[in-house]
Amino acid sequence: MEVQNDYDPSIGFRIKGKAKLREAPQDTCVICLDAVTERAVAVPCNHLNFDFLCLLSWSQEHPSCPLCKAPLTAIEYDWRSPTDRKVYTIPKQDEADKTPTVASATSLIRPSRRRPATSHRPLHTNPDAALAFRRRIYADQNYSLHVGANRTSQYRNFTPATFTTSPALQSRARLFMRRELHVFDFLADNNARLGFLIEYIVAILKTTEVKDASGSASALVAEFLGTNAASLFLHELEAWLRSPYERLEDWDRHVQYAPKRPRYSNG
Incomplete structure (x- = not known):
């Protein structure tokens, strides 16, 4: 046999x-x-x-x-x-060759000296308060408002190639995820699982567009976070990486969300 x-x-x-x-x-x-x-x-x-x-x-x-x-x-x-x-x-090599060079990738994360306009959002200096606010964002499924990429806003778009060639972008991604993923209870007390997922998502960002039309990035992350949470998580991560901020406290202060409308019932 x-x-x-x-x-x-x-x-x-x-x-x-x-x-x-x-x-x-x-x-x-x-x-x-x-x-x-x-x-x-x-x-x-x-x-x-x-x-x-x-x-x-x-x-x-x-x-x-x-x-x-x-x-x-x-x-x-x-x-x-x-x-x-x-x-x-696996992305085709000719597609990767069309992406910006290392020099242009570096400029993506270099904020200008002009400070962005401040908002009236309170600054969460208490890490617990900041994390509680992030949990409410996921509970309400409230996506941060999009900010256009221009000199005034200092927001910059990025691609998998620019992310791959920019250690600073990768460092900022890890900084954001080390806090953001604590929103999920199954990761909050498991450093090994948290570290694995952070590196897993970094690997995804190096090869896949966050808002790829096929939804492949969201599908990969959804295996761990679920469909709705994965979509919101990637949206928030992209918003942070596009922003000029180096500190989470600054991003917390300036990121904007649409107010949740109250639900009315016919009494």
Whole structure:
């Protein structure tokens, strides 16, 4: 009887007809050398010795399989059955080449000396008060108002390429997420899970437009936060990254939200 070499006992079924274990033990990620927690399959070579997050991060710098060097076109993950899985498409290189250079990326986050106009929003100097305010934003599903990119507002748009080449943008993203993700109770007391999700979202921002028409970024984050929370979270994160502010306190003071209208019932 023929032995099935592509059977994955950690999942309980064959991942793909062509997928075979080759250069590394099946349950060890060849990138981080730790146990595989979320299996990823490289497309089209079908190597599967990777964690999804590891292979996703690898693909941003090296869009080829770590084992055979074959060009990657996609990453398959979250296998529920031999035919039910999710697919992350690797951006084409020619699309990345059309994005701004490192020099222009640096200018995106350099605020001018002119200070933005102040608002009457109170400054939350108490971290607990600031976090309580952020929780209300999610409870009300209240999206911050869009600010146009211009010299007066000092807001600047960014792309995955400019984010990838800007350590300052990445640092600001992590700063925002370290507070924002504490809104969710399942992350507030779990530093390991929080750190994982922060780096996971940073990896997404390096490869995917926040408001991509396909909704791929939102779908990836929704796996952890849920659909509504993920959409609002990415909107707020983009608003922060587009802004000229370096401190969360300054952003808290200036970010604007539409007032929630009271609901009237027919008594």
